[in-house]
Amino acid sequence: MPKRDRPTMIDVAADAGVSLKTVSRVINGVATVDAVLVEKVTASIEKLGFRRNVMAANLRSGASDTIGLVTADLANSFYTSLAAAVSAVAVRQGYQVIMASTDEDPAAERALALDLCQRRVSGLILVPSGHDQGYLQHEIRMGTPVVFLDRPAVGATGDAVLIDNRGGAERAVRELVAEGHRRIALLFDSLAIFTMSERLEGVKAALTDAGHEIDPRLLATDLHTPELARSALEALLAAPDPPTAVFCANNRATIGAVEALVAAGSQIPVAGFDDFEASRLLPFRVRLVDYDTPRLGIAAAERLFARIGGDTTDPGVIVQPTHLVDRGGPVR
Template identity: 45%
Template sequence: MAEFARRPETNRYGTRPTMKDVAARAGVGLKTVSRVVNGEAGVTPDTERKVQEAIEALGFRRNDSARVLRKGRTSSVGLVLEDLADPFYGPLSRAVEEVARAHGALLINGSSAEDPDREQELVLALCARRVDGLIVIPAGDDHRYLEPEIKAGIATVFVDRPAGRIDADAVLSDSFGGSRAGVAHLIAHGHRRIGFIGDQPRIHTAQERLRGYHSAMEDAGLPVDERWVSLGSTEPERVTAAVEQMLSGPEPVTALFAGNNRVTVTAVRVLAGREAPAGPVALVGFDDIELADLLGITVIAQDAAALGRTAAERLFRRLDGAAEEPSRVKLTTRLLARGSGELPPPPGVR
């Protein structure tokens, strides 16, 4: 038979139990109960046990509405992601939630679907619900709409991409350095015709990864044919067309650099199903993907959990009163060589 949570007792006035009722039952002062309920120091283990037993016996629940009115804090924070279905955001979201929980806060998240209007709508909806702070993976490039909310005290940290047209804390991966390292890795294995397939050109990370690609090619003294670069939607149809175009013609590319995990997945599918008379095509992807280690896919790996954790810790420092100037933290990436990026070009092809 299913067990049901016991309904709270009522006090002698017929209302839900209060901290005064808990204090009376435990034989302690009201301030002691408040300390236990709010996780404050200064209570002996034996006294804390008595209070917890009284709380359990009475079915007492803290009145967060009254606490909000008293302290001006809701103990909740909002997280706005690009796409909840993207596996990159799983460890990031989990890390934010763990930090929030450690601070006694509830995390509320939602997805902008890479739509700037949807991002603004979601962010302002969270502000209207009086979250204490926000962590935002931005879809748009103009965040001046947030200025009144930040001035009103809502702490805000941007992740993965910086805010647009306002000064705000940001925690980023080194997209430029990671991309440059990945392309340099392909060059070191003999490739000279390297294709780059990235995300929408308006997105900061896409711009930075393209910049890293150009930097690596320039450092090696290699020209870049405009046909080797394709930015746009990461939908499979668009990426498939870009891969096939780069691999066709009299001088196809011998290697590909994929600008994010979704591009990498599609590129792997295209390369796996394609007959390659001239030999296999080398591939390096930005972002690790599931089963990449088993499939032998070389990637530039970000630490998504570190991004989320660093952003959340920064947010709670702000909420605790840190009055520092907005800062930008950049986390390093790692090249994980697994085989696909180490394939040499076909003999005689330069």
């Protein structure tokens, strides 16, 4: 077989001992191809280092220049900010973005991601909701670039763009501990979510360094909405031994916590993860873990378009740093 700088489908067909048409059908995910042939073609693709020419495939299929973006919850301003940043980069590249939201449902994540791949998007940016993205590995092998945003993938190979979740939470709680607080209410979404589990590890580290540990009675989880966070904190404030401070693991929990404190007339300090658009209007000072949300989306989009353009370097991880900021009114 003649050597080429970049293996072609003809090379793959020759190496696998199958027809060019069979290679094409395997690459395009045709379900009726015999499993033995799929295994032969896949093995040859990996052996030769073949990468599908996504741009050419789109031109042949008549597909428009699009990328897919699957987020966890478009109702959360964090994800709408990410989507706006990704879209801005895509427009500059002459692409359109097809957006979808999983609402933290792993089954919806799988269905939406695979549907976008079947639509022959040129690339995919995915915020994982489940703990297994192995279903995408075949698509990645066939040449569809995938960048994982905000949370890393499990079972699939691709670039990841993340936040320093653990370090940010640790710094925020360390400040509360330094102020003398020991009974700190902890308001979290589901701990099955990567960002939540990482932020809880940061909380644990800050408390452990001070010789303390998490009181499970002060940890409220699965708070997916501000309303749930408000109810959780109201219950904690009404307990015989209420918390003296609050750490909120995301922006929605912070909103709910502030509502609960205002209603109760409480003066305890609040620290939270994620800034949000209305934070400067809060009625009192709130210490927030902040980062450049648009930069996060831009980094993911730029990485994706580098892959679409032919970058074949090993996948990497980009970690966005965090810092603490004050929002709201004066210190109480």
